[in-house]
Amino acid sequence: MEMFGVVYSIVQDIAADRSMGSLRGDADTCFSYMSSYEFVFTLCLMKEIFEITELLGQALQKKSQDIVNAIRLVSSTKECLQQLRSDDGYEEFITMVVEFCGKHSVEIPNFEEIYIMRGGRARNQPDQLTKEHYFRVELFRATLDTQLFEINRRFNEKVMDLLSTSATLIPRNKFRGFKASDICEMVKKYYPADFTQQDIYGLQLQLKHFVSDASKDEELKNKSTLISLCQCLVETGRHAVFNLVERLLRLLITLPVSTASAERAFSSMKIIKTRLRNKMEDDYLANSLLVNIEGEILETYSYEDVIEDFKKKNRKADL
Known part of the structure; x- marks a missing residue:
């Protein structure tokens, strides 16, 4: 928004400069759009939505997401969007748009006038569509409803239930709200296909021992994410004892809001396993994906390290 005045002035100068040739016509068209109330209205709306959803978007890009904070961010983002969508939110928004228009000399329309849609939308235009109704309902509320729909679709009741219940497994939260029976019900x-009835009974027993162990052990009790907790179980050999707990953790960390690694893996697979390399074996594919996804780890290794590791194994020929 801060750059609007600068861009607006530059486009205006280009449109008025006869020496710019064909660019002058493009700049004139661009200037007419930028100087319209609808453009400013849309620009301000985008700014408000991006400011509300920025924290959630940044959090979901992290490889390891703190589930407790993810739940809070989803709830707060939805609440902020709902507040913006309300009548009071719209009045505050319109006040900001009008001030912005006044600052940049953008003409404010008469909202009682009939709004004329252009292009293909004109065929479906409602009768007596005023500019007030268009900007408030067709543009403002419809855009926010789309945002809320997408958040509710991705973070549906099932996902939020899984996140809320699984958050009680994190040792750093001191197992606040933990109930083995609730986790087993979840x-x-x-996950009926991943746990038999006997497994669920064994999981309930393992959870009690796991909580007791994690509450005392220094390595476990400071873990703040499911990924770090699962890694610690493997590194300390506890995964052999708490095998059902580890299985549950592995299922939970595949949720997109728990980690972005799963999404990165599928994206990388399209790049690595092409049509010409579709006979790649699983081990080689897994290693190639690891190199592609965890690229920052490879920066700590040099070519000499790879060569030395290669020499340690019995080879038919020298490297």
């Missing part, structure tokens, strides 16, 4: 409801 497993029955959402």
Whole structure:
């Protein structure tokens, strides 16, 4: 928004400069759009939405997402969007748009006038569509409803239930709200194909021992994410004892809001396993994906390290 005045002035100068040739016509068209109330209205709306959703978007880009904070961010983002969508939110928004228009000499329309849609939309234009109704309902509320729909679709009741219940497994939260029976009910409801009835009974027993162990052990009790908790279980060999707990953790960390690694893996697979390389074996594919996804780790290794590691194994020929 701060750059609007600068860009607006530059485009205006280009449109008025006869020496610019064909660029002058493009600049004139661009200037007419930028100087319209609808453009400013849309620009301000985009700014408000981006400011509300920025924290959630940044958090979801992290490889390891703190589930507790993810739940809070989803709830607060939805609440902020709902507040903006309300009548009071719209009045505050319009006040900001009008001030912006006044600052940059953009003409404010008469909202009682009939709004004329252009292009293909004109065929479906409602009768007596005023500019007030268009900007408030067709543009403002429709855009916010789309944003809320997308958030509710991705963070549906099932995902939020899984996140809320699984957050009680994190040791750093001191197992606040933890109930083994609730977790087992969650497993029955959402992972029936991964746990038999006998597994669920064994999981309930393992959870009690796991909580007792994690509450005392220095390595475990400071873990703040499911990924770091799962890694610690493997590194300390506890995954052999708490095998059902580890299985549950692995299922939970595949949720997109828990980690972006799963999405990165599928994106990388399209790049690595092409049509010409579709006979790649699983081990080689896994290694190639690891190199592609965890590129920052490879920066700590040099070519000499790879050569030395290669020489340690029995080879038919020298490298």
